[in-house]
Amino acid sequence: MKTKPELLKELQDLDLKRKAIEEEIAKVPIEPSIIDRVKSIEDVFKIKGVPMSDLEKIVFPESLKEYEKYCKTNLIAAIITEVFNEGWVPDYNNPKEEKHELWFRYNNARSGFGFSVVDCAYYDAYTYVGVRRVFRTRKLAEAAVKLLEKYFVDAISS
Numbered sequence: 001m002k003t004k005p006e007l008l009k010e011l012q013d014l015d016l017k018r019k020a021i022e023e024e025i026a027k028v029p030i031e032p033s034i035i036d037r038v039k040s041i042e043d044v045f046k047i048k049g050v051p052m053s054d055l056e057k058i059v060f061p062e063s064l065k066e067y068e069k070y071c072k073t074n075l076i077a078a079i080i081t082e083v084f085n086e087g088w089v090p091d092y093n094n095p096k097e098e099k100h101e102l103w104f105r106y107n108n109a110r111s112g113f114g115f116s117v118v119d120c121a122y123y124d125a126y127t128y129v130g131v132r133r134v135f136r137t138r139k140l141a142e143a144a145v146k147l148l149e150k151y152f153v154d155a156i157s158s
Helices: 004-027 041-048 052-057 062-085 138-157
Strands: 099-106 115-123
Touching (some): 052 062, 099 138
16 A cells, blocks of 8 residues: 555646646647638538539439439538538437437528528437438537538429
8 A cells, every 4th residue: 555645746746747738738729610610612622622623523324414413412412511520420329419400491482492491400319310411519500501501402402
């Protein structure tokens, strides 16, 4: 068994180590949040590491041309969701993990065909939500749709 002076010395050493680690942590720059970094669709693709011009390189045979817009807009929506979630993948086997989905309402008051985002919702693991369209937090879901609503609307209306 250690003596009280030995334990106090260990505690003092640990305190010195803690202070040294805190000083190192203070030197590490704080990266801005994803919400602060993404201001446009170009930012999303830049963060993903994919040139937007690569979308134009996707070629559909004539027999599938009618699905081109649908596929491309859904690809864009999936990339936006992935970037805003920063690598987080929903665990649908975990009922305690929150998952936030965008909700859309048909709005014929908008010019042309219109859906508008009305809310985002939290679901447990037994949800009807598709895997690629949920966000880790409500704040991320709201920020993504506020900035990039057009791409989500295009994905469900094409």
